[in-house]
Amino acid sequence: MSETFxxxxxxxxxxxxxxxxxxxxxxxxxxxxxVLHNDKVLSNVVANQEIHRAYGGVVPELASRAHQQNxxxxxxxxxxxxxxxxxxxxxxxxxxxxxxxxSLLVGTSFAKSLxxxxxxxxxxxxxxHAHILAHFIQDPEQKIPDFPFIALTISGGHxxxxxxxxxxxxxxxxxxxxxxxxxxxxxxxKMLGLPYPGGPLIDRYAxxxxxEAFAFPKPKVEPxxxxxxxxxxxxxxxxxxxxxxxxxxxxxxxNDICASIQKTIVDYLMEKLENAVAQTGVxxxxxxxGVSANSGIRAALAQSESDKxxxxxxxxxxxxTDNAAMIGIVGYLKFLEGHxxxxxxxxxxxxxx
Ligand code: KG4
Ligand code: ZN
Numbered sequence: 001m002s003e004t005f006x007x008x009x010x011x012x013x014x015x016x017x018x019x020x021x022x023x024x025x026x027x028x029x030x031x032x033x034x035v036l037h038n039d040k041v042l043s044n045v046v047a048n049q050e051i052h053r054a055y056g057g058v059v060p061e062l063a064s065r066a067h068q069q070n071x072x073x074x075x076x077x078x079x080x081x082x083x084x085x086x087x088x089x090x091x092x093x094x095x096x097x098x099x100x101x102x103s104l105l106v107g108t109s110f111a112k113s114l115x116x117x118x119x120x121x122x123x124x125x126x127x128x129h130a131h132i133l134a135h136f137i138q139d140p141e142q143k144i145p146d147f148p149f150i151a152l153t154i155s156g157g158h159x160x161x162x163x164x165x166x167x168x169x170x171x172x173x174x175x176x177x178x179x180x181x182x183x184x185x186x187x188x189x190k191m192l193g194l195p196y197p198g199g200p201l202i203d204r205y206a207x208x209x210x211x212e213a214f215a216f217p218k219p220k221v222e223p224x225x226x227x228x229x230x231x232x233x234x235x236x237x238x239x240x241x242x243x244x245x246x247x248x249x250x251x252x253x254x255n256d257i258c259a260s261i262q263k264t265i266v267d268y269l270m271e272k273l274e275n276a277v278a279q280t281g282v283x284x285x286x287x288x289x290g291v292s293a294n295s296g297i298r299a300a301l302a303q304s305e306s307d308k309x310x311x312x313x314x315x316x317x318x319x320x321t322d323n324a325a326m327i328g329i330v331g332y333l334k335f336l337e338g339h340x341x342x343x344x345x346x347x348x349x350x351x352x353x
Contacts, residue, residue, distance in 0.1 A: 018037060018038065019036075019037070019038050019090045019091075019332060019335060019336075020035060020036070020037055020042075020082075020084055020088050020089050020090050021035070021036045021089070021090060021091050021092075021093050021123075021328045021331040021332050021335065022034075022035055022075070022078065022079070022086075022089050022091075022092050022093070022114075022328075023035075023036065023092075023093040023094070023125075023324040023325065023327035023328030023331050024071070024075065024092070024093070024094040024095070024107045024110060024111050024324055024327065025094075025095045025107065025127075025130075025322060025323060025324040025326075025327045026067045026071065026094075026095060026099075026103050026104060026106050026107030027095045027097070027098070027099025027100065027103055027104055027107075027127050027322065028058060028063065028099055028100055028103060028156070028157065028322060029048070029049045029052055029058045029063045029066075029103070030046050030047065030048055030049065030321070030322045030323075031046070031047045031049070031066065031067045031070035031071055031074050031106075031107075032044075032045060032046040032047070032074065032322060032323050032324035032327075033045050033071075033074045033075040033077070033078035033324050034078055034323065034324035034325040034327070034328045035078050035079060035081075035082035035084050035089075035328070036137075036325065036328035036329065036331070036332055037082075038138075038332060039136060039137060039138045039329060039332055040137070040138045040139075041137055041139065041325045041328065042081070042082035042083070042084065043077075043078045043079075043080075043081035043082040044078075044318055044323055044324065044325040045074050045077045045078045045081065045324070046074075046321075046322070046323055046324070047066075047070040047073075047074050049062070049063060049066045049070075051066060052196060053195055053196055055196075056190055056195070056196045057186070057190075057196050058100070060100045060101075060102050060103070061102065063100060063102065063103045064100070064102030064103050064105070064106060067103055067106035067107065068106050071106055071107065071110050075110070075114075078324070086114075086118060087118070089118060089120055090120060090121070090335065091115075091120055091121040091122070091123050091331060091335050091340070092111045092114050092115045092118075092120065092121070092122055092123065092331075093111075093123040093124075093125050093327050093328055093330065093331025093332075093334070093335075094107050094108055094110075094111035094122070094123070094124065094125065094327065095107055095108075095125055095126075095127050095130070095327055096108065096124040096125060096126065096341075096345065096346075096347060096348055096351060097126070097127065097347055097348035097349055097350065097351035098126075098127060098128070098157070098348065098349055098350050098351045099127055099157070099349060100349065101347065101349040104347035104348070104349065105347050107347075108345070108346070108347040112343055112345070115343075116343060121335065121340040122340060122341045122342075122343065122345065123330075123331045123334050123335060123339065123340050123341060124341040124345050125327045125330045125331060125334070126330075126351055126353070127327075127351075128153055128158060128160065128162075128353060129168070129170070129330055129353075130326035130327050130329070130330045131151075131153045131155065131158075131288035131289045131326060132151040132153060132162060132164060132170065132286070132288055133167060133326065133329050133330050133333065134288055134315050134319040134320075134323075134325070134326035134329060135286050135288070135313055135315060136167070136329050136333070137315075137316075137319060137325060137326070137329045139316055139319075141316040142313070142314070142315055142316045142319070143313060144313075145284050145286050145311070145313045146284065147164065147165055147166055148163060148164060148165045148280075148282050148284070149164050149282060149284035149285065149286050149313070150162070150163060150164070150173075150273065150276050150277065150280065150282050150284065150285050150286070151163075151164050151170075151285075151286050151287070151288060152269065152272075152273060152285065152286075152287045152288070152292075153287075153288045153289045154180075154181045154182065154269065154287065154288075154289045154290070154291035154292060154297070155180060155181075155182050155288075155289030155290045155291060155322075156180060156182030156183060156186065156197065156199075156290055156291075157180050157182070157183075158175070158176075158180050158289060159175060159176040159180045159181045159182075159226045159228075160172055160174070160175040160176075160353075161173045161174045161175070161224050161272060161273070161276050162353075163276075163280055163282065164286075167333050167337075168333075168334075168337075170353065172353050173224045173276055173279070173280070174222065174223070174224025174225045174226070174272065174276070175225060175226065176225065176226040176227065176228060177221060177225055177226070177227050178227050178228060178229040179227075179228040179229050179232065180228070181226070181228060181265060181269065181291050182197070182199055182289070182290055182291050183228065184228035184231055184232060184265060185197075185198060185199035185202055185261075185265070185291065186198045186199055187232050188202060188231075188232065188235050188261050189201055189202050191232075191235060191236055191239055192239075192250055192254065192257065192258070193250060197290075199290070199291060199294070200293070201258075202258045202261060202262060203258075203262065203293075203294050203295055203296065204258075205254050205255050205257075205258035205259070206255070206258040206259040206261070206262040206263075206295075206296065207255075207259075207295065208255040208259075209254075209255030209256040209257070209258055209259030209260070210255075210256050210259055210260075211259040211260055211262065211263035212260070212263070213253070213256035213257070213259065213260050214238065214256065214257065214260040215260070215264075216231055216234050216235060216238070216260065216261065216264040217230065217231070217234055218231075218264065218267070218268050218271075219231065223272075223275040223279070224272060224275055224276055224279070226268070226272060231261075231264065231265075235261065239257075262294075262296045263296070265296070266294070266296040266297050266300050269297060269300075270297075270300050270304070273285055273304075274308075277308075277310070283308075283309060283310045283311060284310070284311045284312075284313070285301065285304070285310050285311070285312045285313065286312070286313035286314075286315075287301065287312075287313070287314055287315070288315060288320065289320065289321075290320060290321040290322065292314060292315065292320045293317055293320045293321060298314055301314065
């Protein structure tokens with residue numbers, strides 16, 4: 001057993017006190033640390049690993065090595081920026097999984113050692129819970145959804161629709177059966193000769209293109225599931241055909257190609273959300289994960305407020321892509337509930353929801 005339960009009453013008594021959580025996130029290629037004072041973020045530090053650019057994607061072994069180099073300075077900076085001494089900390093929260101094993105191990109080992117050294121509770125956090133619960137960070141730049149709501153988590157590793165009934169009462173309604181949406185963006189970008197991660201670049205080129213210029217097929221799967229591998233193949237064949245006629249097709253039509261890819265993906269995500277609303281009757285929609293930085297999905301959600309009567313929630317940019325503040329808010333909520341890990345807790349590359 002890797003999690004213990006401290007009776008809620010013992011921790012509820014601290015509700016009115018100052019709780020300081022140090023949070024650590026190292027599930028993929030960003031080394032991140034944050035300090036929260038209750039549900040407010042005091043510092044949120046992310047070290048991006050530029051090394052993967054040269055390889056066109058994340059290289060797990062290099063990611064793990066870079067986490068080892070980054071973790072001490074990143075945590076140190078988070079404490080300094082928060083103006084907090086480590087002896088003031090109430091607990092350490094860390095990402096247990098899912099993610100790349102070599103990456104998770106660095107954050108997990110660091111968090112365990114520090115919690116033992118300081119003799120304070122250790123709190124294990126599910127990365128995907130964190131993308132969803134990031135909405136509960138108190139911040140003037142974002143609003144907090146009421147329960148129940150539908151969460152669409154869209155990142156480089158995940159694409160899920162989740163019915164969220166309470167902080168820790170969540171049900172996965174659908175997910176991708178192959179690639180994640182961020183992967184679809186990044187792989188399409190690679191075919192267009194753009195560097196990794198290409199999602200933000202497609203988004204940027206799309207702004208000056210015609211979204212109706214080219215049509216790509218939308219894969220048919222279960223109403224709340226997703227599939228993106230067919231889109232990748234369709235784009236590959238399309239580019240090959242067009243380049244046979246015009247070798248400089250990509251350079252000539254970059255904006256239109258990107259706008260058309262973006263429209264296909266955004267329409268597909270919106271269709272799935274419509275299906276989820278029809279199935280559950282819940283019209284509160286919250287998005288999370290790196291792809292929620294995308295301007296197309298943000299615009300479509302804003303439009304749905306007047307067109308469909310939905311209430312939509314988009315996190316502040318810094319809480320969309322991988323960050324430790326989102327791990328910290330889950331740590332805080334679990335701390336209040338009395339949930340903490342014991343020191344036999346292990347990193348898990350696959351961790352059930
Ligand atoms: O959540 P995240 O930082 O890391 C994972 O857990 O995967 O998400 C990273 C993903 C990448 O695939 C990146 O291309 C994508 O988010 N992304 C975007 C945009 N910004 C980041 N995709 C499309 N449009 C964007 N503006
Ligand atoms: Zn993520």
